[in-house]
Amino acid sequence: MREITQALGAAGTMIFSFDPKLSEIVLLSLRVSLTAVAIASIIGLPLGAAIAVNRFMGRRALIVVLNALMGLPPVVVGLVVYLLLSRAGPLGDLGILFTPAAMVVAQTILILPIVAALSRQVIEDAWQEYREQLRSLGAGPLTSAITLLWDTRFPLVTIVLAGFGRAAAEVGAVIIVGGNIDGVTRVMTTAIALETSKGDLPLALGLGVILLSLVLALNAAAYWVKEAAQRRYG
């Protein structure tokens, strides 16, 4: 128990003194995960909408696969991306292994199925409700998809927040493709892993507190978005 109090004390000191090392790590974590969720959303949301409103052969199989991919183990993604981006691998010439770019790639792959599968579900549910009316008004599949994306924007924001949370909290992928290099690819989760392994538990716990706060804030935001939407738009 004393260890935990000590850690919280250490965390407080670090946070409120805006310790530069800490800020660097937190900012990098945010940059990497935000970029990843942005890319995953740009690809995943339209993908989810497209699958929701179209009918094609193999659609059900695709949905099952997409849902299954939500459970991709981060370390496996990390390993595969490492092999792809390694100089000895097919995309080695890009030279992005052990840089934040590689971490963004890995996290994007990790979150993309989540965004696509969940948005597909949300949009398909809405599609059931809207389909006849939209067709009656003359909307084709593309227009319908766009209209639905906008109309379900609040649940979609929640999904995007969930994706960001998953990215910010994972360590398996970024530690392998990033290498946890001090000052370059060290993010909150990998720093916690390192400090724990060094036995510097107060520091690790301190970082953990910050990460937890971030996750809590995200969930609060998601809840607030849903509430506000319900009240305003019905």
Place this chain on the structure above:
Amino acid sequence: MDLRSRGLFGILLMTLALSAASPASWAQKFITVASTTSTEQSGLFKHILPIFQKKTGIEVRVVALGTGQSLDMGKRGDADVVFVHARSLEDKFIAEGYGVKRFPVVYNDFVLIGPKPDPAKIAGSKDILEALRKVKAAGAPFVSRGDKSGTHTAEIALWKQAGVNIASEKGPWYRDTGQGMGPALNTASSMNGYILADRGTWISFKNRGDLAILVEGDKRLFNQYGVILVNPEKHRHVKKELGQAFIDWVVSPEGQKAIADYKIGGEQLFFPNASDKGA
């Protein structure tokens, strides 16, 4: 779109732009050094690399893995320089053409850590081989790194020298964890077990519990580090000038002094010996 939605959208775009902006370090000159967890976690690199960067302007990015993975990184061309401590593996690396030349840099030593109650009764011994035999005889818990690292390789070699075929003779007392030095020490601390560790990591390790150094000083416990430039003929993109600059500095009198100057609690951890050509 109404005003509020437009505002939200704007914030989103700004966030995207900020997050996509790359750090200044992308443009800097840098090399990637694959090294071991012991050199990073002991704080040695944190001490000497800024000195090197100040002098040459070259940023050194250290990917700290085990010796096995570091050499593998060298083979794949994902690093410019490797800095490890497993002589036999390093020689093989060069023989197979992946490295240019090996330079001895520094040695530190291993110590046998154990619980203060010391069920195997080895405290103060100067004979590491005898101590290991006693640990086995007592069936006391012993934590091994099991990760093909330099430390692990050394541990296996010591068992062999002690006449123990650890692979076939190990029992439940031998805990093969497959972890780096820090996590393995954590494990030893929580189970009051014996463990072979490098002095550097031990000194900066904060979670000691009831553990202490029980056996040290035996010459067989000395741990030599070598630095090797990854062969640019195998991988064209290797930064051979910058990498060589790092190697040149680290074996130079200035670099060697920086290493010797690194102390924790007044104690020196790493003993530079680049001048000892036979090391």
Place this chain on the structure above:
Amino acid sequence: MLPLVLDQVTFAVNGKTIIDRVSIEIGAGPRTIILGSNGAGKSVLMRLCHGLLEPTSGSIVWRGAGNGRQRQAMVFQRPVMLRRSALANVVYGLRLAGISPRERELRAGDVLEAVGLASVAGRPARTLSGGEQQKLAMARAWARGPEVLFLDEPTANLDPGATREVETIIGQIRASGTKIVMTTHNLGQAKRLGDEILFLSGGRLVERTPVDQFFTKPASAEADAFIRGELLWT
């Protein structure tokens, strides 16, 4: 566009025949009411005419001049509104109809005025009452200037006050030159709003009679039983 000609139209799902060889010509002029008990196939027939469903066999052809698909609209039993303002919902329908941006806003404003929703034009459509939403649905349909307006039990979920208002609007739309085709199970409403009755029983078109004659002297036994309240399901 009119007349709409159905020739031996059959609609079957999973071996069950819902519409059985219906042949009819629906022309401009009289307000057409489709009557029948539950399960007679009224809604399905309407969706076949509107184009939301494809017949299993037989043909549905708009024999008249002009683009058949465009100039018809449908109002459903439950109005489906997008998560935007009332005005924006009408504008959306006009955008899909290819009306220019400037014209859209003007027309939308006018039609909302005409149905008595001008005061709530800026409110989120989904926060309006059931009656208001149905009036909005009618406004959205009317704004497109359809040649034919299909209505599927438009007042089934409304209270008497809202029902009256909707019926008034139907009258307004009719007066502006639109052909009305409506289903209802409310006999009083049929008498108030209809000129001719299409009576369905078991998926077949059993009779087609002017409204007064239908209620005093129906031609078929099924219609007779229906009016007397004895034919509840077919």
